[in-house]
Amino acid sequence: MNVTRGFTGRPRVHNPGLPPGQYDAGDDWPVLSAEVTPDLTPADWTFRIDGLVAEPRSWDWDEAHTLPASAYEGDIHCVTSWSKFGVRFAGVSLDAFLDVVRPDASATHAVAYSHSGYTTNLPLADLTDGRAWIAWEYDGKPLPAEHGGPARLLVPHLYFWKSAKWIAGLRLLDHDEPGFWEQNGYHARGNPWEEQRYSGD
Amino acid sequence: MPTAAATAAPGSASAGPASTPPTRFAVPGRIAVSNRAAALWQTATLTEIRRETPAVSTFRFAVPCWAGHLPGQHLMLRLTAGDGYTAQRHYSLASPPDDAGHIELTLDHVEGGEVSGWFHTEARPGDEVEVRGPLSGFFAWPGDRPALLVGAGSGVVPLMSMIRHRRAAGLDVPLRLLVSARGPEELIHAAEYGAETTAVFTRRAPEGVPVGRLSAAHVAPLLAERPAGGWEAYVCGSNAFAEHASRLLVEAGQPVDRIRIERFG
Ligand SMILES: Cc1cc2nc3c(=O)[nH]c(=O)nc-3n(C[C@H](O)[C@H](O)[C@H](O)COP(=O)(O)OP(=O)(O)OC[C@H]3O[C@@H](n4cnc5c(N)ncnc54)[C@H](O)[C@@H]3O)c2cc1C
Numbered sequence: 438m439n440v441t442r443g444f445t446g447r448p449r450v451h452n453p454g455l456p457p458g459q460y461d462a463g464d465d466w467p468v469l470s471a472e473v474t475p476d477l478t479p480a481d482w483t484f485r486i487d488g489l490v491a492e493p494r495s496w497d498w499d500e501a502h503t504l505p506a507s508a509y510e511g512d513i514h515c516v517t518s519w520s521k522f523g524v525r526f527a528g529v530s531l532d533a534f535l536d537v538v539r540p541d542a543s544a545t546h547a548v549a550y551s552h553s554g555y556t557t558n559l560p561l562a563d564l565t566d567g568r569a570w571i572a573w574e575y576d577g578k579p580l581p582a583e584h585g586g587p588a589r590l591l592v593p594h595l596y597f598w599k600s601a602k603w604i605a606g607l608r609l610l611d612h613d614e615p616g617f618w619e620q621n622g623y624h625a626r627g628n629p630w631e632e633q634r635y636s637g638d
Numbered sequence: 639m640p641t642a643a644a645t646a647a648p649g650s651a652s653a654g655p656a657s658t659p660p661t662r663f664a665v666p667g668r669i670a671v672s673n674r675a676a677a678l679w680q681t682a683t684l685t686e687i688r689r690e691t692p693a694v695s696t697f698r699f700a701v702p703c704w705a706g707h708l709p710g711q712h713l714m715l716r717l718t719a720g721d722g723y724t725a726q727r728h729y730s731l732a733s734p735p736d737d738a739g740h741i742e743l744t745l746d747h748v749e750g751g752e753v754s755g756w757f758h759t760e761a762r763p764g765d766e767v768e769v770r771g772p773l774s775g776f777f778a779w780p781g782d783r784p785a786l787l788v789g790a791g792s793g794v795v796p797l798m799s800m801i802r803h804r805r806a807a808g809l810d811v812p813l814r815l816l817v818s819a820r821g822p823e824e825l826i827h828a829a830e831y832g833a834e835t836t837a838v839f840t841r842r843a844p845e846g847v848p849v850g851r852l853s854a855a856h857v858a859p860l861l862a863e864r865p866a867g868g869w870e871a872y873v874c875g876s877n878a879f880a881e882h883a884s885r886l887l888v889e890a891g892q893p894v895d896r897i898r899i900e901r902f903g
Contacts, residue, residue: 439681439768441717443760446725447752458716458726460752467903468877471776473884473894517903518714518726554895583881621774622676634714635773637677 454512455520456629462519468583469517471617472553475603479587482552484534484571485606491539495606498587501571504533509570509593514629516596526580526591528572531564544609548616549590552603557616558625559599561609563592571604596627596634676773679716680704682741684765690826694792696732696744697757701769704741707731708778709799710872710900713771715743717756727753730796730874730900731772732827734803741769744826746792777872777900781809784865785872786892788852788883790818791826793875796900798827800872801834812865818852818879836860852883857890868893874900 455461479498487493496504507530514520540561547564550556563569570591573580580586585602592599598618619625624633632638682699689695707713712730719725733742747758779785779800787797794817804813815835819825821842831837838856843849861869871892873883880901887897 438722439718439766440720441756441767442765444717444719444725444756446717446719446723449723458724460725465903467901469901469903471899473888473897473899474881475894517728519903583877617776618774621776635676635770 454522456514457632458634459514459518459520459629462521465519466521466584467515467517467519469515469598470553470555470583470602472555474582475553477552477582477587477603479573482587483606484588484604486534486538486609487606488547488609489541489544489611490609491541492537494538496534501529501534501588504529507533507570509572509591511593513593513597513600516598516623516627516634520629525576526570526572527574527577528570528588528591530567531569531571531590532567534571535565540609543611546610546613547607548610548614549599549601549607550605551601552605555601555603555617557599557601558614558619559592559595560613560626563595563599563626564607568592568594594628596624596629598623599627676771679768679770681766682715682769684761684763684767685740686763687761690744691824693747693824694744694826695747695758696742697761698733698740698742699767699769700739701741702739704739705772706735707741707772708775708780709734709803710778710796711772711774712777712796712900713741713743713769713773715753716768716770717753718768725752728773730792730799732795732798734799734806736803736806744792744795744798777874777898779803779870779872781807781811783867783870784812785814786860786869786887787813787815788817788857788871788873788887789815790852790875790879790883791824793873793879793900793902794826796874797872798830801830812863814860814863816852816856816860818875852879852886854886854890857886861887861890861892868896871897872900873897875902877901877903 482498483495485495508527510525512522547559572591573588590601590604622636624638627633682701685700686698712728716724716726729743732744745754745757748754789797813834818838820840838852840851873880880899
């Protein structure tokens with residue numbers, strides 16, 4: 438252990454919900470995106486699932502809202518090392534979308550892509566069984582544009598760069614294919630509990 | 639020499655691996671970064687502290703095995719307390735790539751800040767911290783294309799690395815900096831700016847210089863210069879500033895896929 442002389446850190450209580458190397462951002466919700474926040478209204482927004490599925494399809498805002506509502510209440514963790522506790526998102530479980538398109542047995546991974554051109558890769562198993570959402574509400578209000586509104590992917594058990602803002606679609610693949618940050622040196626999976634920040638972790 | 643290789647391809651969002659879907663807004667070209675360096679924690683020994691402004695200082699470190707970086711990249715820095723508690727934060731590299739075995743960070747003293755607080759009140763030459771990097775080639779500028787830099791507060795730090803690199807390497811590719819600060823005494827790295835820089839003061843300005851925030855009037859003349867191939871824009875600062883500045887650029891006609899943004903949170 439390389440103790441830093443004179444560094445004690447802020448007074449803290451042990452928080453079992455805090456993954457290694459993370460700190461509690463409290464009420465702050467830092468914004469971290471590399472591109473211009475797109476001017477995207479609900480009327481422009483669409484979400485598509487294709488690739489290795491029986492029935493590729495797209496939903497517009499109203500169609501997506503006819504799917505059963507589903508909420509997430511819990512924590513989120515950003516690779517830049519802040520975590521945010523007890524956040525509330527509402528939208529639709531990704532399972533509801535996947536049920537419609539019926540993934541092939543050969544589908545193992547997905548590339549999520551956004552209306553801004555951002556991509557990120559995920560194992561399909563991280564997107565199913567109630568572990569992922571398309572979210573359009575935060576804390577009972579429409580999701581702000583800078584946080585990915587009108588709708589973002591939400592995969593709260595992975596570092597938050599996987600939760601693509603301004604989500605436009607998922608393409609299902611039979612192999613893993615690095616997305617934007619993953620091509621830029623970030624970890625392929627990004628599990629905060631394993632501290633999978635950068636490629637090689 | 640930086641191990642990071644420039645393989646940028648503009649607007650390559652849809653031209654990547656075969657199955658990457660086409661998208662409506664193209665992300666700017668990327669620069670491949672060495673993953674090996676980013677995975678390793680290294681000891682950085684503080685060798686010098688230089689005051690920049692009342693709240694900002696530059697910290698110079700010896701990092702003998704530093705793999706090199708491209709201007710605009712950042713690193714992750716870790717402090718460890720006696721009980722094993724660690725705090726990690728990202729910091730942009732202020733120094734140019736060719737400062738062999740040394741790197742410089744320029745830190746704003748954030749009120750109540752855990753890591754910047756340690757640096758500004760405790761740190762002294764000889765102290766050791768840990769760093770890993772360089773990280774994220776997206777915001778990097780290899781010196782290849784005309785660059786329009788727009789920064790505020792400590793957001794000027796990665797942009798300064800670009801200016802220093804251009805000078806040190808004797809590049810003549812066009813480069814302009816628009817930098818915003820509350821007043822002249824808060825302008826970081828002020829002594830190093832030359833003809834490429836326009837300073838914007840939001841609260842207090844020297845005699846005869848207008849006070850006000852970055853506006854379309856600052857952006858328009860720079861966009862009108864239109865160097866061959868157009869500008870690659872780099873915007874850095876707080877999220878509020880990044881939103882404001884990037885919107886001004888888009889409204890002034892800068893293509894959305896040629897604006898790179900680094901938000902400090
Ligand atoms: C890519 C990137 C590059 C960056 N580059 C730079 C750079 O070049 N220079 C630079 O100065 N910064 C940079 N930053 C910002 C930097 O990473 C830190 O966020 C900044 O230094 C503040 O960290 P801190 O530990 O001092 O403050 P923190 O402890 O993180 O506190 C931040 C704020 O939260 C408040 N706060 C949070 N929790 C508590 C608590 N429990 N009690 C009291 N107050 C609390 C603090 O008062 C303060 O206002 C960069 C960020 C990113 C993402």
